[in-house]
Amino acid sequence: xxxxxxxxxxxxxxxxxxxxxxxxxxxxxxxxxxxxxxxxxxxxxxxxxxxxxxxxxxxxxxxxxxxxxxxxxxxxxxxxxxxxxxxxxxxxxxxxxxxxxxxxxxxxxxxxxxxxxxxxxxxxxxxxxxxxxxxxxxxxxxxxxxxxxxxxxxxxxxxxxxxxxxxxxxxxxxxxxxxxxxxxxxxxxxxxxxxxxxxxxxxxxxxxxxxxxxxxxxxxxxxxxxxxxxxxxxxxxxxxxxxxxxxxxxxxxxxxxxxxxxxxxxxxxxxxxxxxxxxxxxxxxxxxxxxxxxxxxxxxxxxxxxxxxxxxxxxxxxxxxxxxxxxxxxxxxxxxxxxx
Amino acid sequence: xxxxxxxxxxxxxxxxxxxxxxxxxxxxxxxxxxxxxxxxxxxxxxxxxxxxxxxxxxxxxxxxxxxxxxxxxxxxxxxxxxxxxxxxxxxxxxxxxxxxxxxxxxxxxxxxxxxxxxxxxxxxxxxxxxxxxxxxxxxxxxxxxxxxxxxxx
Amino acid sequence: xxxxxxxxxxxxxxxxxxxxxxxxxxxxxxxxxxxxxxxxxxxxxxxxxxxxxxxxxxxxxxxxxxxxxxxxxxxxxxxxxxxxxxxxxxxxxxxxxxxxxxxxxxxxxxxxxxxxxx
Numbered sequence: 001x002x003x004x005x006x007x008x009x010x011x012x013x014x015x016x017x018x019x020x021x022x023x024x025x026x027x028x029x030x031x032x033x034x035x036x037x038x039x040x041x042x043x044x045x046x047x048x049x050x051x052x053x054x055x056x057x058x059x060x061x062x063x064x065x066x067x068x069x070x071x072x073x074x075x076x077x078x079x080x081x082x083x084x085x086x087x088x089x090x091x092x093x094x095x096x097x098x099x100x101x102x103x104x105x106x107x108x109x110x111x112x113x114x115x116x117x118x119x120x121x122x123x124x125x126x127x128x129x130x131x132x133x134x135x136x137x138x139x140x141x142x143x144x145x146x147x148x149x150x151x152x153x154x155x156x157x158x159x160x161x162x163x164x165x166x167x168x169x170x171x172x173x174x175x176x177x178x179x180x181x182x183x184x185x186x187x188x189x190x191x192x193x194x195x196x197x198x199x200x201x202x203x204x205x206x207x208x209x210x211x212x213x214x215x216x217x218x219x220x221x222x223x224x225x226x227x228x229x230x231x232x233x234x235x236x237x238x239x240x241x242x243x244x245x246x247x248x249x250x251x252x253x254x255x256x257x258x259x260x261x262x263x264x265x266x267x268x269x270x271x272x273x274x275x276x277x278x279x280x281x282x283x284x285x286x287x288x289x290x291x292x293x294x295x296x297x298x299x300x301x302x303x304x305x306x307x308x309x310x311x312x313x314x315x316x317x318x319x320x321x322x323x324x325x326x327x328x329x330x331x332x333x334x335x336x337x338x339x340x
Numbered sequence: 341x342x343x344x345x346x347x348x349x350x351x352x353x354x355x356x357x358x359x360x361x362x363x364x365x366x367x368x369x370x371x372x373x374x375x376x377x378x379x380x381x382x383x384x385x386x387x388x389x390x391x392x393x394x395x396x397x398x399x400x401x402x403x404x405x406x407x408x409x410x411x412x413x414x415x416x417x418x419x420x421x422x423x424x425x426x427x428x429x430x431x432x433x434x435x436x437x438x439x440x441x442x443x444x445x446x447x448x449x450x451x452x453x454x455x456x457x458x459x460x461x462x463x464x465x466x467x468x469x470x471x472x473x474x475x476x477x478x479x480x481x482x483x484x485x486x487x488x489x490x491x492x493x
Numbered sequence: 494x495x496x497x498x499x500x501x502x503x504x505x506x507x508x509x510x511x512x513x514x515x516x517x518x519x520x521x522x523x524x525x526x527x528x529x530x531x532x533x534x535x536x537x538x539x540x541x542x543x544x545x546x547x548x549x550x551x552x553x554x555x556x557x558x559x560x561x562x563x564x565x566x567x568x569x570x571x572x573x574x575x576x577x578x579x580x581x582x583x584x585x586x587x588x589x590x591x592x593x594x595x596x597x598x599x600x601x602x603x604x605x606x607x608x609x610x611x
Binding site for chain 2: 495496499500501502503504505506507508510511512513514515516521522524525526528529530533534536537549550551553554555556558559560562563564566567568571575576578579580582583584587589590591593594595597598599600601602603604605606607608610
């Protein structure tokens with residue numbers, strides 16, 4: 001029996017298995033600490049296409065095909081895809097999915113989208129609405145920079161709190177067909193706004209949301225942080241991590257020992273000059289598929305909490321002086337012993 | 341009441357965030373800006389002097405100076421060197437006329453995919469537009485004051 | 494001597510603007526606008542000329558020089574042809590800079606492709 005926990009969480013009656021995870025990353029990501037983990041590294045920033053936006057679609061397309069291939073299924077076996085990206089109106093997903101010929105729900109949760117996609121795909125499978133569902137997100141440094149910040153050739157200095165949008169795409173296929181890793185519960189995040197307006201310090205804008213979702217998850221499931229081998233946030237970066245620790249401490253939780261951040265894992269700031277870390281929908285997606293999932297499958301980690309975080313602003317809201325609200329979606333992922 | 345409380349917590353949070361967020365060392369950045377900006381000005385002085393030595397009057401020399409600096413800046417922008425220079429020099433590359441040229445060339449190059457008119461044509465003014473607009477308007481206002489004062493005399 | 498003056502005055506203006514960049518949330522575009530308006534004001538108060546006399550390119554190369562050109566153009570045109578001058582002088586005096594940036598910028602868009610940051 002699926003069970004509602006507290007006000008915001010769900011525990012699945014049967015585990016929703018992660019049949020496969022695939023990642024395609026860009027050149028800079030490939031040169032980072034996780035380089036050897038990616039399924040594919042695309043050295044050409046245009047990925048053989050004409051524009052940055054098309055390149056992002058192409059990366060997403062390859063990640064989706066690879067995930068299908070690894071799961072041993074065809075696109076027609078998928079009942080639905082939950083997909084999203086950073087571009088306006090989710091066009092990177094739209095142009096990719098137009099070629100895939102699969103029913104689609106387009107999502108926007110900024111950089112938290114992979115958490116949102118995994119949650120909804122898990123619910124669809126747990127509710128028996130889909131035999132196979134896919135969670136898929138992408139981001140591209142150049143398309144994001146062009147849309148949200150400056151043209152690439154424009155000269156500017158990035159503050160130390162700034163993050164570097166990850167070029168890449170990650171995909172996961174979920175199903176009731178058994179595997180070594182499964183989603184066992186989700187906590188839906190609330191939008192949390194502490195009134196910050198600095199879009200160059202996204203970590204600080206999102207940390208309160210991450211704190212809120214993590215606390216809620218722990219309370220709803222009646223767990224202590226120690227019951228998770230790792231609590232992995234999306235792209236808080238080094239600044240956001242510090243803030244998250246401080247905020248959680250106020251709530252009486254200490255997660256310093258088990259906390260990781262996808263944005264901090266994917267780049268090495270000392271060598272790659274990325275400042276606070278990686279960001280973007282692609283960031284948590286590629287790190288999940290390439291680094292986190294294999295560790296759960298191997299049993300190195302028995303249970304983790306995956307908490308992608310997003311900053312919900314737009315160019316217009318920024319120009320109009322609005323705050324930057326944050327959101328975080330939590331997914332509980334567990335190692336599964338094969339019994340048969 | 342609720343709003344006031346929210347505003348206060350927002351301010352407190354902002355203060356706290358400011359405290360934990362690392363920033364570039366200001367003296368180091370200022371030194372770099374000083375060096376890079378100073379050198380660009382020296383290059384400008386060299387062009388001024390050379391033009392004048394070749395027989396240009398002061399005004400013409402100024403025009404040659406802008407022209408050549410802008411050309412170099414646009415070239416370096418296209419070759420992807422200017423952003424690297426800017427990363428090091430900060431305001432040293434923003435303040436000189438070369439920074440203005442960079443802000444014109446960068447969107448022109450980036451938005452070529454969106455077409456001649458609404459891509460390059462309108463985006464070329466993203467940053468240059470406001471500079472020209474407020475430059476023209478402010479000098480017009482000041483000129484108007486000058487004009488009115490002259491009438492009084 | 495003129496090289497040294499250009500270096501330290503131009504450098505100092507940049508260093509001061511760096512404070513604005515690092516310590517305020519002012520975006521680069523706003524700072525450029527600020528510089529141009531400052532130049533026009535300095536020029537209108539007759540402070541700019543003696544300053545430029547001393548600093549040479551250290552005063553004309555930074556964007557405040559652009560503001561000065563605009564105002565000086567308006568000022569001269571008003572002296573010459575009255576009220577119409579208010580609308581003629583500014584752009585005329587700054588024509589080289591604006592045209593050069595637009596023309597070279599446009600040519601660059603034909604020659605160069607967008608490149609990825611490293």
